[in-house]
Amino acid sequence: xxxxxxxxxxxxxxxxxxxxxxxxxxxxxxxxxxxxxxxxxxxxxxxxxxxxxxxxxxxxxxxxxxxxxxxxxxxxxxxxxxxxxxxxxxxxxxxxxxxxxxxxxxxxxxxxxxxxxxxxxxxxxxxxxxxxxxxxxxxxxxxxxxxxxxxxxxxxxxxxxxxxxxxxxxxxxxxxxxxxxxxxxxxxxxxxxxxxxxxxxxxxxxxxxxxxxxxxxxxxxxxxxxxxxxxxxxxxxxxxxxxxxxxxxxxxxxxxxxxxxxxxxxxxxxxxxxxxxxxxxxxxxxxxxxxxxxxxxxxxxxxxxxxxxxxxxxxxxxxxxxxxxxxxxxxxxxxxxxxxxxxxxxxxx
Amino acid sequence: xxxxxxxxxxxxxxxxxxxxxxxxxxxxxxxxxxxxxxxxxxxxxxxxxxxxxxxxxxxxxxxxxxxxxxxxxxxxxxxxxxxxxxxxxxxxxxxxxxxxxxxxxxxxxxxxxxxxxxxxxxxxxxxxxxxxxxxxxxxxxxxxxxxxxxxxxxxxxxxxxxxxxxxxxxxxxxxxxxxxxxxxxxxxxxxxxxxxxxxxxxxxxxxxxxxxxxxxxxxxxxxxxxxxxxxxxxxxxxxxxxxxxxxxxxxxxxxxxxxxxxxxxxxxxxxxxxxxxxxxxxxxxxxxxxxxxxxxxxxxxxxxxxxxxxxxxxxxxxxxxxxxxxxxxxxxxxxxxxxxxxxxxxxxx
Numbered sequence: 001x002x003x004x005x006x007x008x009x010x011x012x013x014x015x016x017x018x019x020x021x022x023x024x025x026x027x028x029x030x031x032x033x034x035x036x037x038x039x040x041x042x043x044x045x046x047x048x049x050x051x052x053x054x055x056x057x058x059x060x061x062x063x064x065x066x067x068x069x070x071x072x073x074x075x076x077x078x079x080x081x082x083x084x085x086x087x088x089x090x091x092x093x094x095x096x097x098x099x100x101x102x103x104x105x106x107x108x109x110x111x112x113x114x115x116x117x118x119x120x121x122x123x124x125x126x127x128x129x130x131x132x133x134x135x136x137x138x139x140x141x142x143x144x145x146x147x148x149x150x151x152x153x154x155x156x157x158x159x160x161x162x163x164x165x166x167x168x169x170x171x172x173x174x175x176x177x178x179x180x181x182x183x184x185x186x187x188x189x190x191x192x193x194x195x196x197x198x199x200x201x202x203x204x205x206x207x208x209x210x211x212x213x214x215x216x217x218x219x220x221x222x223x224x225x226x227x228x229x230x231x232x233x234x235x236x237x238x239x240x241x242x243x244x245x246x247x248x249x250x251x252x253x254x255x256x257x258x259x260x261x262x263x264x265x266x267x268x269x270x271x272x273x274x275x276x277x278x279x280x281x282x283x284x285x286x287x288x289x290x291x292x293x294x295x296x297x298x299x300x301x302x303x304x305x306x307x308x309x310x311x312x313x314x315x316x317x318x319x320x321x322x323x324x325x326x327x328x329x330x331x332x333x334x335x336x337x338x339x340x341x342x343x344x345x346x347x348x349x
Numbered sequence: 350x351x352x353x354x355x356x357x358x359x360x361x362x363x364x365x366x367x368x369x370x371x372x373x374x375x376x377x378x379x380x381x382x383x384x385x386x387x388x389x390x391x392x393x394x395x396x397x398x399x400x401x402x403x404x405x406x407x408x409x410x411x412x413x414x415x416x417x418x419x420x421x422x423x424x425x426x427x428x429x430x431x432x433x434x435x436x437x438x439x440x441x442x443x444x445x446x447x448x449x450x451x452x453x454x455x456x457x458x459x460x461x462x463x464x465x466x467x468x469x470x471x472x473x474x475x476x477x478x479x480x481x482x483x484x485x486x487x488x489x490x491x492x493x494x495x496x497x498x499x500x501x502x503x504x505x506x507x508x509x510x511x512x513x514x515x516x517x518x519x520x521x522x523x524x525x526x527x528x529x530x531x532x533x534x535x536x537x538x539x540x541x542x543x544x545x546x547x548x549x550x551x552x553x554x555x556x557x558x559x560x561x562x563x564x565x566x567x568x569x570x571x572x573x574x575x576x577x578x579x580x581x582x583x584x585x586x587x588x589x590x591x592x593x594x595x596x597x598x599x600x601x602x603x604x605x606x607x608x609x610x611x612x613x614x615x616x617x618x619x620x621x622x623x624x625x626x627x628x629x630x631x632x633x634x635x636x637x638x639x640x641x642x643x644x645x646x647x648x649x650x651x652x653x654x655x656x657x658x659x660x661x662x663x664x665x666x667x668x669x670x671x672x673x674x675x676x677x678x679x680x681x682x683x684x685x686x687x688x689x690x691x692x693x694x695x696x697x698x
Contacts, residue, residue, distance in 0.1 A: 025453060027698055057644060079645045100645065101608040102619070103659055104374060123609055126658040149646055150609040150617055179643070259450040260472055260499040268499055270451070274674045275698075279627040279642065293628065294528070295406060295670045296428045296449065297498055309475035310452055321644045325623045326674065328697050348677050349376055349624075 021336050022312070026257040027271030029327040030314065031342070033334050035251035036067075036235060042247035043234050044071045047220060051228060053077050053097065053213060056346055058232030058321050061330060062090035063342035068235075077213070077230050078346075081107045086346040088116045095119070097213065099175060099230055101127045101142065101150055109135025121175055123152040128164045138170045140211060143203040145176035145196045154199040158206030173211030176200040177230070182218025186245065190222045197225035217241055217248070238320040239284045252323070253314035254283065255331075256298060258307050267307035271315060272296040277322025283315035370685050371661065375606040376620030378676040379663065380691070382683050384600035385416075385584060391596035392583050393420045396569060400577060402426050402446065402562060405695060407581025407670050410679065411439035412691035417584075426562070426579050427695075430456045435695040437465045444468070446562065448524060448579055450476045450491065450499055458484025470524055472501040477513045487519045489560060492552040494525035494545045503548040507555030522560030525549040526579070531567025535594065539571045546574035566590055566597070587669040588633045601672070602663035603632065604680075605647060607656050616656035620664060621645040626671025632664035 018024055043052060049072045056065055057079040065076060065087065075095035078084045084098055085107065093116030098108065101123055112118050112135055121142040122128045131139055141161050144151030152160050161171045178196040181189060197214065204212050215229035218241065223229060233241050236252040256271035273293040276283050282293045291299040298315060300307065307313075317323035324330075325347050332340035367373055392401060398421045405414055406428040414425060414436065424444035427433045433447055434456065442465030447457065450472055460467050461484055470491040471477045480488055490510050493500030501509050510520045527545040530538060546563065553561050564578035567590065572578060582590050585601040605620035622642040625632050631642045640648040647664060649656065656662075666672035673679075674696050681689035 124658050148615055149648055257452060266497055273628045274671050279622045299498055309473050322623050
């Protein structure tokens with residue numbers, strides 16, 4: 001294909017779709033197709049079908065989610081109502097879990113009315129009341145399994161389930177997120193996850209139902225107690241999760257252009273901290289060291305002035321979820337070829 | 350006005366526009382109108398008319414920019430081409446400066462063709478060539494004034510101006526950003542800015558032209574050498590700039606709902622790090638201490654369990670620019686009343 005031809009662009013009809021990476025504007029968010037596909041294949045092999053409930057918060061794209069459906073995963077979870085609405089509108093409302101608390105359940109009730117299967121996490125009488133008032137019919141009891149965030153105390157889970165059932169809700173089971181253990185030491189992680197899940201199983205025994213939903217990319221392989229694992233970061237990965245010994249590799253980079261060089265030993269790329277999630281620190285430049293990030297610039301140390309104005313670099317984000325949320329689209333690439341474009345259509349709230 | 354009435358919503362026609370803060374979805378980005386207006390009035394008094402070239406990177410909204418036009422500031426600067434395109438399309442193309450380098454100047458040339466006055470910063474032969482090839486006619490020479498980022502060495506500025514003029518460009522003058530001095534110690538800042546600006550004035554003497562563009566919210570009052578000050582953060586401020594002794598106050602907060610409480614002494618708000626720029630650290634909760642931020646949660650320390658599920662809190666961002674870039678709109682409020690809505694329409698690239 002010549003460099004002048006363009007792909008039909010169905011996602012962004014008014015945008016010309018370049019077919020080589022060197023034609024892309026910068027900054028652009030790239031997904032290396034073969035790495036993404038290998039990540040999905042590895043996870044689908046470990047956790048086939050409903051054993052995985054992919055978490056859309058990590059990629060916020062219905063186009064990417066459709067690839068997970070093709071891999072056999074029909075049930076998803078989400079962190080925001082906008083993610084739930086977008087997945088339902090895209091036809092992936094088979095079994096959608098809002099793995100979060102909300103008082104704004106009217107929006108979820110409208111999805112129920114449209115025929116989607118919607119479940120919401122609850123951890124208080126107030127969130128039970130909101131689910132009932134909003135017209136949601138199914139809930140999971142969210143249990144505190146050691147990470148200081150949401151979740152009812154394990155010993156209070158049964159009473160909350162009783163309250164929910166008295167109101168008329170179907171309680172499908174429990175969920176609990178052992179997020180504090182994602183990056184635990186490998187030799188300690190299995191025992192720590194087991195202890196955390198013991199709390200969840202005790203709650204499950206009191207609550208009833210057949211769902212025990214837990215886990216993430218950092219514990220998918222050691223959490224053998226959950227009936228389903230909530231993982232999403234494995235699809236694209238980031239430099240933080242890449243520290244773990246796993247079959248997943250970094251598929252996500254930010255493409256940037258060198259727009260300025262300085263003889264004192266640095267070069268400036270045109271993707272700054274507005275193009276990255278910075279809570280895990282700045283991006284990684286595989287060919288050298290990061291100096292610092294400003295709003296629209298990443299300054300790279302280049303002591304021998306190898307970089308020239310016009311060069312392009314691919315920078316690896318520290319944290320996938322908040323990086324993705326800063327961009328409008330993924331450019332799916334195969335090396336230097338652009339092969340597809342996925343809208344990041346589940347952003348905002 | 351009753352709580353059932355809604356304002357006509359011209360910015361987002363499909364969005365109902367609530368008229369009280371308690372009806373807003375969360376997270377939402379709030380601008381306290383009186384504080385914003387006082388900030389603008391203070392800056393316009395200090396730097397009237399063309400003495401201020403407001404930097405749209407700090408607010409990314411043409412609706413907000415229009416308030417600055419009403420205050421007498423017609424010339425703007427920007428950090429991205431998308432910001433330039435959006436400002437021009439909104440009718441604010443009187444004198445637009447891309448205070449950044451670019452190789453993608455074709456997009457700027459199209460704005461020139463549409464009749465807008467477009468100037469771009471250059472700091473290398475490559476960016477001069479790009480400006481020429483793209484059809485831009487006016488440039489500023491970007492000078493390294495001590496912050497390690499873009500800018501030609503002061504002693505090389507004249508030669509670069511000569512190169513630009515030989516190509517046919519109009520060189521309007523110089524710019525230099527003393528960003529490393531924004532938070533300098535108050536007793537040292539004037540002398541440090543003077544030394545930095547001495548470099549810029551030396552470059553200006555070699556370059557010619559009548560523009561010496563520099564400065565920011567942290568130096569607007571001490572930088573008496575620049576002909577115009579590039580400042581934007583003063584409009585909304587953040588907890589970082591609030592540390593300075595200035596007439597500006599924090600107008601920007603993120604509204605969040607408490608969705609979970611824990612008897613062990615914390616409460617969880619539904620605005621997480623995807624709602625904030627995190628490079629200056631997490632948000633500030635004026636009524637207590639932050640515990641930590643997760644993707645969609647901010648966990649607040651609440652040792653005496655004062656917060657209840659359903660309560661609302663206003664969190665103050667650490668860094669205005671990347672926080673704004675995470676949101677679709679500002680809700681302009683007067684205490685508990687919603688009085689306007691401004692699209693954040695200059696985001697992305």
